[in-house]
Amino acid sequence: MFFLEAKRIIVVILGSLLVAISLNFFLINANVYAGGFAGAAQLVSSVFKDFLDIEISTGILLLLFNIPVIILGWYKVGKGFTIYSIVSVIFATIFLELLPVISLSDDIILNAVVGGVIAGVGVGMSLKLGASTGGMDIVAMVLSRLQDKPIGTYFLLLNGVIIVMAGIVYKPENALYTMLALYVTTAVIDTIHTRHEKVTAMIITRKADELQHAIHQKMVRGITILPAKGAYSKEDQNMMYLVITRYELYDLEKVINETDPRAFTNIVQTVGVFGFFRREGEVIDKEN
Known part of the structure; x- marks a missing residue:
């Protein structure tokens, strides 16, 4: 450290x-x-x-x-x-x-x-x-x-x-x-590095719950978790999908490496975001 x-x-x-x-x-x-x-x-x-x-x-x-x-x-x-x-x-x-x-x-x-x-x-x-x-x-x-x-x-x-x-x-x-x-x-x-305002991270991991908890300990961002399956290994995994700002990219990489070093992550440019983009101080209405 x-x-x-x-x-x-x-x-x-x-x-x-x-x-x-x-x-x-x-x-x-x-x-x-x-x-x-x-x-x-x-x-x-x-x-x-x-x-x-x-x-x-x-x-x-x-x-x-x-x-x-x-x-x-x-x-x-x-x-x-x-x-x-x-x-x-x-x-x-x-x-x-x-x-x-x-x-x-x-x-x-x-x-x-x-x-x-x-x-x-x-x-x-x-x-x-x-x-x-x-x-x-x-x-x-x-x-x-x-x-x-x-x-x-x-x-x-x-x-x-x-x-x-x-x-x-x-x-x-x-x-x-x-x-x-x-x-x-x-x-x-x-x-x-990147000058893009926002980037999308797609993370393939076997430790979705642990990684989700670790990410939310570091940043306030919504995450979508989808089931995924390796084409070669046939192992059941999860894909975590989240949009972050460029200033959070280093923190995300650090969290992934500490929680699941074997995770595969793809970072792509995000041109725009429509709908709910979770920010600090906001809560999700679970009834809707």
Whole structure:
């Protein structure tokens, strides 16, 4: 347990370092913006410096933007999930302050692509181990627990504002290069982990009751259990069918490995959900 938590902390710190490298070495001097709170902090820092002659670093602004969100996550999401966000934001701020802001290339397209790849690797590594990177991840987690609305809309809205402001404040080309960087970042994250709002897990197991109990100890999600039979072994098993958010994917994998390591699990993208999608605080009316 200690080794696992230490590994997650190390990965979160490494992810923060990669995000800082992406910003300070590639994106900031090129006026190409990252996504989420990092991009918002980067844009505000640029505006303050170029138009108001006020020096406020991206790292400090990133920390300030995350403070209210982290407080929200602490009470609405949980201490464990939020602690990783705190570690991520603090170390991202430290690395952004320690690393120099330099230009490794004058090619703006190269800066956008390489910066997007490095940022995507940093975020994707953290998400893959079930850790949060703060900012919009916490907002999305809160929204996923409170209401079943498209989380991607909020990501798109914030990133859309960043893209439009980049085009207005600087040049239209900056908006296009920012779109390129965001696309590359998202593609890399999707390769390493997933950016899908919800995924469907189909689990073939001989320990359906134990697994169902273990899953419900960890997350609030409805599960459908269907009888299944192995085509080769002819053994009677069960298929557990459930829809979860991407933030719960690591926890689900961990529960399955601990409860039934021989279970077969297929994870597929869920485009949409209609009808009842169980959320925290809701109960099922057993009479209906």
